[in-house]
Amino acid sequence: MTDDPADPNGDASSIDAGAFYDLLEARRRPAVTTAEVAESIGCSIEAAADALAELVDGSEIGRLAPDGDNVWFPDRVGSAEERLTVFGSRRRIVADRPAQYTRALLTQFAHLEETNGEGGYVYTVREEDIWNAPYETLPELTATVRSALGDRYEALEEWIEGQWERAHKFRLTTHEDGYVVLEAKSADLLGNVAEPKLDDDVLRAKIGDTTAWVADDRTAELKRTLYEAGYPVEDHRDLETGDELAFDLTLELRPYQADWIVRFADAGSGVLVGPPGSGKTVAALGIMADVGGETLVLVPSRELATQWHDVLLEETTLSPEQIGEYHGGRKEIRPVTIATYRTAGMDRHRRLFDSRKWGLIVYDEVHHIPSPIHRRSASLQTKHRLGLTATPVRETEDQEQIYTLVGRPIGTDWEALFDAGYVAEPEVEIRFLPWGSELHRNEYDAAVGHEKRQLAATNPAKIREIAAILHEHRGSKAIVFVEFLEQGEAIAEELSAPFISGETPHARRSRLFDRFRSGRLDTIVVSRVGDEGIDLPDTEVAIAASGLGGSRRQGTQRAGRTMRPVGKARMYVLATRGSREEDFARKRTKHLAARGVRVREAEPVTAGPEARTDRSGEGTTPIGEE
Known part of the structure; x- marks a missing residue:
């Protein structure tokens, strides 16, 4: 392989860094699979994998291993160049250090399966990704795919074209007499797909070979059923608008x-x-x-x-x-x-x-x-x-x-909004904390089920870390998110900050949110009532103290509390080391990483007594005095 990167008489012992780079150059590829290396030198896949692994151990090349399919590429030390490897027939894309722009393009038609936290991403292109791609025409979608991947991949594009056509087989329209009609691209689709899948009373009668009268109150059911059968329905009904309502906006749109x-x-x-x-x-x-x-x-x-x-x-x-x-x-x-x-x-x-x-x-x-x-x-x-x-x-x-x-x-x-300065791009930092004491660790080991999750979530060591983080960000507007009421109350007491939960009366809750918006409060502790939709502008620091067992959506909402055009925004995710929270923390931030948000792992700080100083002197009011 040293003399000729495609020499079939080679053996695994001939694989060194120089030969590997020669192989990449000969194939004009940024990365290769184990099978490709083995085929080039005429050895077994196992032997090639062992030899390549030694180069990885020597920091001479890099490796990604999505589901065991090793992909090998030049060592990325000192290089920020992105590398994409596309498995067209399997609809998988392995990306090493993709640029934010590339990730933005990939999210238009692919689903992030995993990320290794070191710049490696694995995407899969699924049926629903193509059905729901935000494009009006197939050429527009194809152009984005080629732009993201940097080349044309025939097998992948043929499959995408098939799924695009599948998403345009059925549509709902309004008949000139006012009732709803289901239109199919062919008589076969209507007779062998729609009619067998739908309940008897959804389609009231056939109008023609490719059209049928739909019961007015069953359109949502029809769309769900055909979607689940693999056929999204386009909705082109001519619905009534009701009374007119004319008004104008008093602000300028971006x-x-x-x-x-x-x-x-x-x-x-x-x-x-x-x-x-x-x-x-x-x-x-x-x-x-x-x-x-x-x-x-x-x-x-x-x-x-x-x-x-x-x-x-x-x-x-x-x-x-x-x-x-x-x-x-x-x-x-x-x-x-x-x-x-x-x-x-x-x-x-x-x-x-x-x-x-x-x-x-x-x-x-x-x-x-x-x-x-x-x-x-x-x-x-x-x-x-x-x-x-x-x-x-x-x-x-x-x-x-x-x-x-x-x-x-x-x-x-999302990246375009970050780059243009419309939205502050938050940095997400995961900190893994030790147990507050050996007693707490022993209680966790003896617990089962929900109790185990609650003990990890309410680890007392988190209170000290929260105080240290807030000390580091003195003067910043901060939100601490919790899942459990007792933990929220304990943190609020430590910080001399108000705790807002579902048990907080509506009027008081509104007053506290208003005071935070206006700057009269700089720190609040909230339960899940702060996850969704509440407009809290200028929030610069968000701390997720618990709730890591919640949804990916919840993680996005909490990070979103810091997405405002106010300079540097930070979100801290606190997880107890050695508990299931470690895995939850990585999984819940993966969705943010797919959107271009920077996520990194860090050790907790060693907070001295000064970090426990409360922030009430600068706008934070103790609960009892509000």
Whole structure:
């Protein structure tokens, strides 16, 4: 192999760093597989793997091992050059140190399977990734694939083309007489796919060889069923808009927000996917004005309903009489009505909402839609549906229903927003802490199930680390997230900071959030009530003290509390070393890494007594004095 990198008479002993680099040059590839090396020198795969592993041990080459498929590349010490290896027929992409731009392109059509924390990423291209790719035409998608991969991969592109065509086999339209019609690309699709898969009363009658009359109240069910069968349904129904509602925005849109509005107008429905702080709510206001019809806004909490009400008054020409709230505290139906998902899902209220012809329904935090009670709101009649989310991921893996029930994703690259300065790119640091004492470790070893998870989450060593972090960031606005109430109370007492949980009365909760926004509080401790949608601008530090067993979406939301254009933003994830929290911490931050957020692991600091000084002297008020 030393003399000729393709010599079939070579053996594994001939593999040295020089021969390896010659092989890369001969194949004009940035990386090679073990099988390719073995084939080139005529030895067994096992022998080639052993020889290459010795070069890795000597830091002469690098290795990634997705599911045992070793990929070998030049040593990356002193080099930041990205390397991509594509397994076209298997639809897998192995990326070593991909640039943020490359990762942004990959997320448009591929799913991140794993990352090794050292710059290595493994992506898989799945059916749903192509079905939900945010492109209007196949050439646009193909151009992005080639741009990301740097070359044309025929097997992969043929498969992508097949999935693209599959996603355009069925569509819903409105007949000139007003009823809903399912159109299929062929008679075979209608007769051998749609009719057998759907319940008898979903399709009321066939109209022609490729068309059938659909029961009005079964369209959501039809779309779900065919999606699960592998056939996404395009929705081109001509729905009524209801009464007109003309108003203007009183602020200037960012370029990408204006682009969202145009793309939504072209699609008719869709989901805005962008990081917290990117202005999805403002873009939604622009879409509302563009639609020009009465609007129902659905939110997960009363706090968000109030927040929407305030933003509508501040940023549009709508009058107070045109905006209503409908939830446990208020019952107002107005041209723009803001309701909670739970209230809208109740039968006695849903009939009231369904009797009104909405021009637009906005689903804030749209990842709630697949859950049983929230899904009921997806059947409400409206011409347009708009979802808002930082991440559509749900741990039940039914996130595809979001796009089925609401619309396909419309978004922009997170990295582009970071680079343009619209959103502060947070740095995420995972710190693994020892146990507070041997007694706590022994209690953990003896515990089982939920108790084991709670003991790791509430490790007392975290309180000291939190104090040290806040001491390091003196003067910064900080949020500490917890899952367990007793832990939240203990941390709040240590910091002389308020603790906000679901048990905090609504009025007091609102006052504390307002004081944090205005800068009169610089530190708050919150339970899950702070995870979603609450607008807390200028937050510079977020600390996840517990809750690592929660969802990837929750991790994104908490990191998102620091995504604001205010300079350097940091998120700290605290996990107990030697517990399941270690694995949870890495898994929950992987989704952020896929979006271009920098994630690193670090040792805890050694905090002296000064780090335990509370921050109440600079804007933090003890709980009892608020």
